[in-house]
Amino acid sequence: MSRYSDQPLSFEGLKTIPIDVRGGKVRVEDFAQPYQKGDGVSRWLDSLPRILAGEVFRTIVDALRGARDRKRAILWGLGGHVVKCGLADVLLGLMRRSWVTAFVMNGAASIHDFEIAIAGQTSEDVEAVLPDGRFGAAEETGREMNVAISEGHLQGLGMGEALGKRLETLAKPAFAPHSLLSGAYKAAVPVTVHVAVGADTPHTHPQADAPAIGAATHRDFRLLCSLVRSLDQGGVYLNVGSAVVLPEVFLKAVSVVRNLGNPLAGFTTVNFDFLQHYRPKVNVVERPHARSGGRGCAITGHHELMIPLLAAALIEGDR
Numbered sequence: 001m002s003r004y005s006d007q008p009l010s011f012e013g014l015k016t017i018p019i020d021v022r023g024g025k026v027r028v029e030d031f032a033q034p035y036q037k038g039d040g041v042s043r044w045l046d047s048l049p050r051i052l053a054g055e056v057f058r059t060i061v062d063a064l065r066g067a068r069d070r071k072r073a074i075l076w077g078l079g080g081h082v083v084k085c086g087l088a089d090v091l092l093g094l095m096r097r098s099w100v101t102a103f104v105m106n107g108a109a110s111i112h113d114f115e116i117a118i119a120g121q122t123s124e125d126v127e128a129v130l131p132d133g134r135f136g137a138a139e140e141t142g143r144e145m146n147v148a149i150s151e152g153h154l155q156g157l158g159m160g161e162a163l164g165k166r167l168e169t170l171a172k173p174a175f176a177p178h179s180l181l182s183g184a185y186k187a188a189v190p191v192t193v194h195v196a197v198g199a200d201t202p203h204t205h206p207q208a209d210a211p212a213i214g215a216a217t218h219r220d221f222r223l224l225c226s227l228v229r230s231l232d233q234g235g236v237y238l239n240v241g242s243a244v245v246l247p248e249v250f251l252k253a254v255s256v257v258r259n260l261g262n263p264l265a266g267f268t269t270v271n272f273d274f275l276q277h278y279r280p281k282v283n284v285v286e287r288p289h290a291r292s293g294g295r296g297c298a299i300t301g302h303h304e305l306m307i308p309l310l311a312a313a314l315i316e317g318d319r
Contacts, residue, residue, distance in 0.1 A: 026051060041316040056297050061313050063236050063268040063295075064099065072267070073101040073230035077250060079241030080108025083180070084123045085304040088113065090311050092183045099314055101235075102190040102227050103180055105160065106245045107200035110181065110193045114163055115141055117171040117179035135201075142205025144170055153212035158220035160184075160191030190227065192220035194249045221249065228253045231267040238270045239284045241303055247283035254288050265292040272310075274302050 030050040039047070045061065048054035067074050076091065094100050105113070115122035118140060129135045144166065152162020164185025167176065176182045184191045195217045197203055203213070228250075231237060239246055257264050269288055271280040276298055285296030299306060 041312045045313045045316075053299060056299060057310075057313075059295070060236075060268070060270050060297050060299070060310070061317070063270075063297075064314060065317060067234050067236045067268075068098055070234045072233065072235035073227055073237075074099060074235065075102050075104055075224075075227055075231070075237045076100055077104040077237065077239040077242055077246040078109045078180075079106055079243070079246065080112050081241045082303050082307070083109050083112040083116070085302075087303060087307050088116065088178050088180050088183075090308050091180060092177075094311055094314065095184065095187065095189055097315065097318065099311075100189060101230070102192065102224075103160070103184055104224060104227075104246060104250075105180075105191060105193045106242050107193065107195035107202075109242075110160070110163060110195075111141065111145070111200060111202065113180050114145055114167070117167045117175050117182050118144065120172065120175040120178075138201070142202045143207055145202040146205055146207040146209060149216050150207075150209045150212045153209070153216050156219075157216070158223055159193040159195070159213075159216035160220055162216060163193065164191060190223060192224045192227075193217060194220060194224070194245055196245055199245075221253070224249065225253045225256045228257050229262050229264065232262070232264045233266045235267045236270065237267065237284070237288075238272065239280050240272045240307065242280070243273070243275075243277040244279055247279040251283040251287060265294060267294045269294070269296045271296075271298045272301070272303065272306055274300065276300055 032049040032054065033047040035044060035047055045058065048058060050058075064074060066072075078091075082091075091100065091103070095103075112122040115138070126135055145163065148162045148166030149159055152159070152165065155162075157165065160181065164181045167179060167182040167185065171179060171182050181191060193216075195203075195213065197210070197213060202208060228237075237250060239250065254264060267288075269284045271284045273280065281298065285298050288294070289296055
């Protein structure tokens with residue numbers, strides 16, 4: 001016999017309802033369909049479950065198709081890992097098919113891409129070189145990026161355009177086709193670069209020109225604000241792999257555009273990352289749509305898998 005004074009509650013008299021009356025959010029018609037050999041990417045997309053991320057992924061593809069059809073902006077915000085995991089060729093392929101209006105980079109993305117263009121390699125072993133202070137001390141990277149920024153500032157260029165212009169003569173012919181900065185510059189597709197001073201290795205180089213760095217990245221912020229205006233009514237902003245800097249920059253650009261009296265509503269924002277961080281969640285997926293319509297989407301997964309899948313789905317559906 002139990003020593004407890006409280007006894008288990010009797011369920012006698014509990015009211016039940018028929019399952020058809022209750023309904024369900026998951027229905028068999030929404031299930032995934034088995035992939036058949038030879039189906040291809042389009043059939044694979046159609047076979048995804050119309051549940052959770054399967055439906056979200058399909059929504060993103062539809063939003064991008066709609067943006068391109070209606071000639072609204074498609075802005076790709078890129079963190080450094082997107083370049084480090086070898087996606088530049090995929091993104092350049094999308095750019096050439098008009099799936100990119102502009103690339104929006106944090107400092108890390110621009111550094112890795114610049115190194116790819118001049119040396120065909122990037123991403124040092126931080127743990128191996130940090131103990132003796134060699135981390136971030138690559139001479140060519142620091143020198144040439146700072147020269148590009150200083151010269152570009154004197155010519156009235158933003159940081160992204162200045163780096164692309166420098167690579168016109170500096171990039172190695174074998175590596176230039178794999179550089180976003182180089183490829184976008186050749187195609188006159190805007191690239192904006194947004195840096196936090198002290199966060200990027202070129203800022204520690206003796207040739208770092210602080211006034212030029214600040215002016216160049218601020219010019220790019222103003223350019224981004226201009227580009228964000230074209231998200232209105234059907235554009236898409238994708239944040240891929242930036243957890244802090246780009247979500248903060250994007251939200252400020254949204255506010256500036258609206259503050260200056262420009263309409264900005266009815267667009268789609270997307271966060272792709274292998275972790276859903278706080279700032280992308282609120283500053284990209286949620287806040288831009290408060291009281292303004294539109295929609296925010298989030299997909300969790302590795303960039304080296306999700307972005308090629310997205311690109312394949314877009315290209316297979318080309319009309």
